[in-house]
Amino acid sequence: MKRYGLVGYPLGHSFSQKYFSKKFEGLNISHSHAYHVFEIESLSDFPEIWDRYPDLEGVNVTIPYKIEILPFLDEIDVSAAGVKAVNVIKKKGNKLIGYNSDVFGFKQSLDAWLMGVEVEALIFGSGGSSLAVQAGLQALNIPFKIVSREATKGDLTYSQLHQEPSIIDRHYLLINTTPKGMSPNIEEGPPIPYDRIDQNHYCFDLIYNPEETFFMRQGRQNKARTKNGLEMLELQAEKSWEIWNK
Numbered sequence: 001m002k003r004y005g006l007v008g009y010p011l012g013h014s015f016s017q018k019y020f021s022k023k024f025e026g027l028n029i030s031h032s033h034a035y036h037v038f039e040i041e042s043l044s045d046f047p048e049i050w051d052r053y054p055d056l057e058g059v060n061v062t063i064p065y066k067i068e069i070l071p072f073l074d075e076i077d078v079s080a081a082g083v084k085a086v087n088v089i090k091k092k093g094n095k096l097i098g099y100n101s102d103v104f105g106f107k108q109s110l111d112a113w114l115m116g117v118e119v120e121a122l123i124f125g126s127g128g129s130s131l132a133v134q135a136g137l138q139a140l141n142i143p144f145k146i147v148s149r150e151a152t153k154g155d156l157t158y159s160q161l162h163q164e165p166s167i168i169d170r171h172y173l174l175i176n177t178t179p180k181g182m183s184p185n186i187e188e189g190p191p192i193p194y195d196r197i198d199q200n201h202y203c204f205d206l207i208y209n210p211e212e213t214f215f216m217r218q219g220r221q222n223k224a225r226t227k228n229g230l231e232m233l234e235l236q237a238e239k240s241w242e243i244w245n246k
Contacts, residue, residue: 003055004244005036007046007069007089008062012183015208015230016060019237046072050091058090058244060237063179066102066128073098083135085128088240099243102132105236107139110204113227119202120144120170124190125177126153129206133177142173147190158191168196174219176205181213189214199223208233 006016020035027033038049043065050056061069066085070076073086074095080086086098121137121144123130130146137144147161148154161167168174174197180188197203203219206229216226 001055002033002057003036003053004033004057005038005049005053005059006062007038007040007049007059008065009039009041011037011039011062015233016062016237019234020241023241043068043072050096056091058088058240060240061087061089063129064127067131070098072096079103083131085131087128087132087236088243090244099240100132100135101236101239101243102129102232103135103139104239105232105234106133106206107136108235109227109229109232110136111140113204113225114173114202117172117202119173121173121175122147122156122168122171123175123177124180124192127177130177133175133206144173145171147192161192165193165196168193168201172200173202173204174215174224176203176207176213176215179207181205181210181215182207183209186210187214189218194218194222197222197224201225203227205229206232 006014014037017035017037024030024033066087069086075097077097077099080098080100083100083103086100087102088099090097121142123133123144123146126146126148145156146154147156151157176190178190180190197219201224203216203224203226205213205215207213208228208230219226
């Protein structure tokens with residue numbers, strides 16, 4: 001059996017397990033391939049997963065471990081080295097190698113959506129997903145600023161946005177990389193001055209469940225264009241499969 005899986009916490013729902021199980025059925029390999037969910041409260045339990053499943057070929061990594069997983073790996077691929085965040089791990093011999101497919105997924109999804117419109121971006125959040133978004137924006141030559149709760153982790157704080165809401169007016173691409181708004185906490189969102197959003201804005205949320213987040217709904221109600229993270233997730237999943245099989 002060739003096994004794969006998802007590592008994170010909490011994992012109340014798993015896009016990846018459903019996606020890959022359906023993919024294995026479509027490829028007629030579900031008898032020889034399986035995808036598991038590894039919900040671990042601490043990364044101290046991470047090595048045990050590989051001991052328990054010697055036929056584990058690779059895993060995806062999600063919140064909150066995309067950065068913290070790095071010391072557990074033997075090598076970091078170039079796709080993850082610059083980002084300093086890993087969301088795909090491949091076992092090669094006795095080595096665990098870290099990759100990043102989030103950058104690819106985000107860049108492809110955003111580029112097709114913007115269709116060449118020139119914008120400047122605000123990224124809400126400074127974690128592992130934010131690092132992938134930053135790398136994707138750099139690749140697309142889109143200027144950006146990072147908004148975080150702590151001044152040391154970004155260019156701006158949420159308090160500054162409320163003190164100077166015109167910052168929103170100057171940045172037409174707004175990207176939520178935080179878990180704010182993820183099911184079951186669907187009435188949450190980044191604490192920003194939503195009344196400054198208008199028809200010129202693009203609101204991209206990496207969350208896919210719910211389909212329309214609080215952040216997206218606020219944007220839509222103010223005539224902004226909105227997009228969730230489902231397509232990005234599908235693109236990065238296909239990239240993961242490519243990594244595991246190359």
